[in-house]
Amino acid sequence: MSQVSFWVFLSETSGLISTLMLALVFLGFLFEKLPPAAVATAGAAGFLLMGYVSTDEVLQVFSNPAPITIAAMFILSSALVSTGVLDAASSYFVKLAKRRGLSALILLLLGAAIASGLMNNTPLVLVLIPIVIKMAQSLKLASSRVLIPLSYMSILGGTLTLIGTSTNLLIDGVAQQAGMEPMRMLEILPFGLSALVVGSVTLFFLGPLLLPTRASANETLDDEAIEFMSEARIRYSGEHEKDAEGGDRPLSDFTALSRTRVLSVLRGSERLKPDPDLLLTRQDLVIFQANQSELLTLREHPRYQVGYYKQRLEPREGASSEMVEAVYAGDARSSGRRVSDLNWFEKGVGVVGISRRGHNPGPELAGVRLRPGDRVLLDGRSGDLSSILHSESFVAATRPRLRPYKRHRANLAIFTMALVVALSILNIAPLVTLALLGVGVILLTRCVEAEDAWNSIDGSILVLIFAMLAIGQGLENTGVIKTLVAVIAPYLSDASPLVVIFALYALTSLLTEMVSNNAVAVILTPVAISLAASIGMDPKPLVYTVMLGASASFATPIGYQTNTIVYAAGGYRFSDFLKLGLVMNVVVGVASCLSIWFFAVR
Incomplete structure (x- = not known):
């Protein structure tokens, strides 16, 4: 085969090759031989090497507002930690547990869900793990009985607002690149609230039956x-x-x-x-x-x-x-x-x-x-x-890894976070602008030291997002997304919007349980938008569907970051997540799909 015909052959089979490359990336996520960020970076490099995405397009990935917003929200959340705001709240709940017993633990879990809607839920769970363990010890409960509920409630709370989880911000960023209007802060609140209510009730009644009682090797956990x-x-x-x-x-x-x-x-x-x-x-x-x-x-x-x-x-x-x-x-x-x-x-x-x-x-x-x-x-x-x-x-x-609390600046940190959220709700300015201004305020007033602010940013998440955005652009260029939509659309063209929502949610949820939810979000968001266009449906409900399906991941410890954190801290087995998580996936999925159909389609 001559050199010219070889390159013609490659151009004709670019869709197949890029699909195989995507499958290899997903297998890398699934088997976890390398960190997800390393797998995604290697995949993005492969797409660049094959010419499926250009250098200019890779550089344009860094102009996406989602990763910048995510990094800014990590820093804003760290100010609540460094000023002792979260510590004061946790101290209150530990004392409350001694007086009120189990009701104090339930109140803390509900508080964690609400707080997860206002800040990134990953640092929140890291702060609350030792507190929840102390409360469990005072109630004579094994930590394995309370840490999965903490993760699940933070996941449900993250579906309440646009800033509740990095996945929400990422999907909004991908949707904006596809020409959609930026989402408002509380745009997904009705759907997330439905998921929270149904998920909380399921957790309350089935959790005691399905959660394990197992001693953890990390009952005292960390420096805190x-x-x-x-x-x-x-x-x-x-x-x-x-x-x-x-x-x-x-x-x-x-x-x-x-x-x-x-x-x-x-x-x-x-x-x-x-x-x-x-x-x-x-x-x-x-x-x-x-x-x-x-x-x-x-x-x-x-x-x-x-x-x-x-x-x-x-x-x-x-x-x-x-x-x-x-x-x-x-x-x-x-x-x-x-x-x-x-x-x-x-x-x-x-x-x-x-x-x-x-x-x-x-x-x-x-x-x-x-x-x-x-x-x-x-x-x-x-x-x-x-x-x-x-x-x-x-x-x-x-040197001590922890810092003295800057309690005299706690009110300023709370006010700054509240102002960013309030102005975003009122649509005064784009969220990325408000978040960056908020970061400037807390750094200028030293609510958090600059070194701690940079350390609070999870670099692996940002690298994963940038790499997956580059892979997503490569799939768009090679026509994989259009081909996938062309395969799916005939089966859904005559289906009702509710059936389409259920099918897309099931696909998103299934993939999220196996690989990183941020990776799934980058791939399926443009698929959802293109699918909506091909069947004559408003794309927003389908984007909401991907958002909730990629965030509400309960059945495995690898589908969502907070699950991974408590997986190690609580001494769990993989099967511990399957028992309760599969039930949570079904009931939360049904509630989410019905609420999206009721509030956004009907």
Whole structure:
């Protein structure tokens, strides 16, 4: 075969080759030998190499507003985390669980669904997992009984608004590229609300019957769930003990500053019970437990000195001062010795907190005898810390991954998020514009540090989206989408709109359970639009159908990101999702299709 005839042959079979390439991409998603973003990128590179999509078309993919909006919403959501808004809400529900029992857990799940409609549900679930586990423990429930419901409720809540999930934003972006008008914030609310109501009722009645009772290997989970023992004294700004800035303060003032658990108050050799009305004096040492973020937040408060410093130096003295967290491995020189007897403190290095799994490490920091496995927060100058970490048996020394909460900016973060949502609902400006302006506000006002803002963006999701958009353009260029519509259309041309909606929803849901929902959304959205044109139907109801079918994925842990997160955290098996998830797929699918037909077609 000559070179010319070979290229003619390729051009005539481009549709077949691109279909095979798409099938290989889907198989890569299904078998998970590589991360989905890597598979999609390789697929996009293949389409570019074969000439099915041009370099200019690949570059145009980056002008799609959906990925930019998704990244901006990740940052806006991170501001609610960094300012302690979500932590305050979770603390309220943990306390409520002790008073109200199971009703508090149900209320939290409903709150998670509503919150998922206002922010990206992935970071929300990450924050709520340790809280839900704590609530389950207080109710004597296995974590496997509550984590799947958390994921499912966040999925259902994500169908309420345009910003509830990245898939919604992506489908809207693809639809706009096809010439459709941008969707409004609450355009899918009637359909999502129907799915939420039916799904919640199903979960409430069938969940107790179908969810497993299985102990999780991760009952304490992450840094947020690990508590450190620490101590604090009042700082005084004047010469007298009771000056205007530093007078005696009730213990309730201390506990109100952050979510801490006071263990005792040491006054000389006397150990006092933590009475909220107890007045703290210069001599008092407050022994308490708190997670890392709370400890760092309290450490920055000007009225309290936190941690043990043998020479009583300021915790952050010197421009090069820093804090590290290290795991103590144990050695003959320091194992079993009191912290106060160690030679770490000669240059001002201090211990901010110590965590020992399942135990209180000691009566106070100075009296703790280190054991292998203890997690220790050390504070001091960089050089001094390096010397100690190398001379002692510490492993896994890192800077704390969590940050102090910026609670004084919590109202600003809430207001910014609420304003973005409200102005989008009122259609004042495009959502991408409002989201970017909101990001500018929270970065300028330091509701979240720039480094944390960039870290909050899930780069793998953005890479997957950009790559799938390029593949979608290649399929359009090779005529695969038109061919697929031409095959499907004759079977649906005489069918009622309700049957068309059910058929498209079933296809979307089936594919979503096997591969990434973002990938399915990119492929099926243009198919839905073309199918509507070929059978003389308004394309919007079919776009809504793809949106809900790609978001409401319950039967496998790989179809939706929050399912994948709780899959590991709850110690689940694959079959645990099938038992309840298949039922949820059917009832939510029927409710969604009927509501789309009733509100958008009939």
